Amino acid sequence: xxxxxxxxxxxxxxxxxxxxxxxxxxxxxxxxxxxxxxxxxxxxxxxxxxxxxxxxxxxxxxxxxxxxxxxxxxxxxxxxxxxxxxxxxxxxxxxxxxxxxxxxxxxxxxxxxxxxxxxxxxxxxxxxxxxxxxxxxxxxxxxxxxxxxxxxxxxxxxxxxxxxxxxxxxxxxxxxxxxxxxxxxxxxxxxxxxxxxxxxxxxxxxxxxxxxxxxxxxxxxxxxxxxxxxxxxxxxxxxxxxxxxxxxxxxxxxxxxxxxxxxxxxxxxxxxxxxxxxxxxxxxxxxxxxxxxxxxxxxxxxxxxxxxxxxxxxxxxxxxxxxxxxxxxxxxxxxxxxxxxxxxxxxxxxxxxxxxxxxxxxxxxxxxxxx
Amino acid sequence: xxxxxxxxxxxxxxxxxxxxxxxxxxxxxxxxxxxxxxxxxxxxxxxxxxxxxxxxxx
Numbered sequence: 001x002x003x004x005x006x007x008x009x010x011x012x013x014x015x016x017x018x019x020x021x022x023x024x025x026x027x028x029x030x031x032x033x034x035x036x037x038x039x040x041x042x043x044x045x046x047x048x049x050x051x052x053x054x055x056x057x058x059x060x061x062x063x064x065x066x067x068x069x070x071x072x073x074x075x076x077x078x079x080x081x082x083x084x085x086x087x088x089x090x091x092x093x094x095x096x097x098x099x100x101x102x103x104x105x106x107x108x109x110x111x112x113x114x115x116x117x118x119x120x121x122x123x124x125x126x127x128x129x130x131x132x133x134x135x136x137x138x139x140x141x142x143x144x145x146x147x148x149x150x151x152x153x154x155x156x157x158x159x160x161x162x163x164x165x166x167x168x169x170x171x172x173x174x175x176x177x178x179x180x181x182x183x184x185x186x187x188x189x190x191x192x193x194x195x196x197x198x199x200x201x202x203x204x205x206x207x208x209x210x211x212x213x214x215x216x217x218x219x220x221x222x223x224x225x226x227x228x229x230x231x232x233x234x235x236x237x238x239x240x241x242x243x244x245x246x247x248x249x250x251x252x253x254x255x256x257x258x259x260x261x262x263x264x265x266x267x268x269x270x271x272x273x274x275x276x277x278x279x280x281x282x283x284x285x286x287x288x289x290x291x292x293x294x295x296x297x298x299x300x301x302x303x304x305x306x307x308x309x310x311x312x313x314x315x316x317x318x319x320x321x322x323x324x325x326x327x328x329x330x331x332x333x334x335x336x337x338x339x340x341x342x343x344x345x346x347x348x349x350x351x352x353x354x355x356x357x358x359x360x361x362x363x364x365x366x367x368x369x370x371x
Numbered sequence: 372x373x374x375x376x377x378x379x380x381x382x383x384x385x386x387x388x389x390x391x392x393x394x395x396x397x398x399x400x401x402x403x404x405x406x407x408x409x410x411x412x413x414x415x416x417x418x419x420x421x422x423x424x425x426x427x428x429x
Contacts (some may be wrong), residue, residue: 195400197381198422206404210420213405244403328381328424337421368422369404 040166043173047157050176054150057187061143062087064190068139072132073125086120087144089113107297117141131196134223134246135367138193142186149183182322189326193246198368200325200333203318204270204291205240207340208362209371212238217371220257224249225371231345233354237262240362243369251292251361252301259305264359266312266351267302268344271363272325272333273317282332283319284340286347291315292363314347316340379424383408389415398422 031038066083069075091113094105121136122128128136153172160168192199198206215227215238226239237258241249255267271291275281290302290313306313318336344360352358381398390413402408402419409417 195381195398196403197398197424198404209405213418328379329422331382331421331423331425334421334423368402370406 036166037164040160040164040169043166043169044157044161047153047169047172047176050180051150051154051157053180054146054153054183057183058143058146058150061139061146061187061190064194065136065139065143068194069124069136073128073136075124079124082120082124083140086117086140087147089117089144103297103300106295107301110295110297131245135193135196138246138365138367139190142189142193146183146186149179149186153179185321185323185326188323192326192328193367196244196246196368197328198334199327199365200320200329201272201364202329202366202369203272203333203337203340204362204364205243205366205369205371206329206334206337206362207270207344208238208240208360209243209366209369210337210341211236211344211360212240212371220254221250222253223247224251224254226254226258227371232349234348234352235355235357236348237264237357237359238362239359240369240371241364241366243366243371246365246367248294248363248365250298251363252298255302255359255361256305258359259309259311262359263357264309264311265353265356266314266347266358267306268314268316268347268351268358268360269302269363270316270340270344270361271318273319274325275319275321279319281320281324282330282336284336284343285317285319286343287315287317289313289315291317312351314351316343316347377426379426381422381424383419384421384423385409385417386420387411387413387415388418389413392417 062083066080069079069083091109094102094109096102117137117140118133121133121140124136153176156168156172159165160172189199211229212225212227215229217225217227220226220239223242223245224239225242226237229236229238239251239254239258241247241251269291271293273285273291275283290299290306292299292302302313318333318340320333324330324333348358348360383396383398383402385394385396385408386392390411392411392413394417402422404419404422406419407416408419411417
């Protein structure tokens with residue numbers, strides 16, 4: 001194609017056509033003024049589909065909870081309406097204008113909520129066993145979290161749409177894959193908790209629980225137990241949430257209670273950790289510091305007492321995706337338990353001299369994992 | 372383009388505390404780790420060592 005033909009094609013030649021000029025200019029002007037709105041419309045449609053899926057997860061998790069309470073707990077006929085009320089409970093976090101001393105306040109709010117929920121579930125069926133009650137409480141927390149995710153996402157979406165606010169929809173579009181990943185993981189967790197199956201997060205309790213079999217168990221704190229044994233001439237204290245309840249126990253209180261009564265040379269914490277994108281699943285890593293998730297109050301409590309007493313904290317984590325951590329434990333993760341146990345043995349020998357004492361804490365939800 | 376999620380089947384792996392024989396069965400409600408699942412042929416106790424999910428199909 002020579003230059004003349006090129007000019008003809010775009011009406012730059014002798015036969016200059018104002019109509020052809022308009023054909024080019026009108027879309028340009030149109031997109032200058034309405035391009036953002038078109039983009040908003042396309043993005044909004046994509047987001048709407050995801051919000052619809054979130055709504056499905058929200059409703060399904062609520063139905064599962066209602067069915068569980070009806071079938072397993074012989075609850076009264078008004079239980080669905082009571083559950084509806086619990087699902088809408090919210091927590092107001094303490095003011096952080098003066099952050100000094102905020103941790104006990106946060107702990108107080110969180111525990112008040114937990115205790116209230118526990119009591120409400122007990123009222124639904126006072127004859128139900130502790131296992132059923134803890135399972136129902138976890139299902140309630142899952143349904144409540146999914147409801148919150150849907151509500152916040154829907155709020156941002158509707159506000160952006162109402163105000164035709166394109167910049168507002170962009171962060172939502174960026175965050176939505178992460179929100180959906182978490183929502184899918186929560187939705188997937190329902191069946192495991194309902195059936196009392198160990199989840200990926202339970203690898204810490206699984207490792208410690210296996211070491212506690214045949215040992216005498218004592219209560220260390222609410223829904224948390226400990227045992228004592230000898231490994232390679234070192235006194236080893238083993239601690240985990242009380243299985244097979246669906247509970248993480250209160251490791252903060254338990255560690256504090258035990259350290260007040262016993263002198264330790266080291267603390268070893270075993271937990272599941274979120275793997276990074278591209279990392280293999282079920283990889284075991286060692287490190288330093290308190291390996292414990294959650295809102296941060298338990299970690300603060302353990303760090304506080306360990307720092308005061310100058311006790312080093314070692315961590316062993318088994319890496320997993322959020323979906324794996326919340327769903328039924330995968331075979332790959334379960335097979336790592338024996339490797340983690342042998343690594344704990346090595347760490348005990350390295351961290352304490354003969355005659356010394358080490359505290360080993362299995363952190364995570366202990367559903368389906370006894371001891 | 373879109374990968375369909377493969378179903379995950381839950382299994383319970385028991386090991387005899389006497390002869391070490393392993394037995395795998397489909398997970399049944401009430402199974403939980405480190406409890407006795409059944410009696411072994413040797414007279415020992417089959418203890419649940421693992422409960423895990425395995426994806427099926429290719």
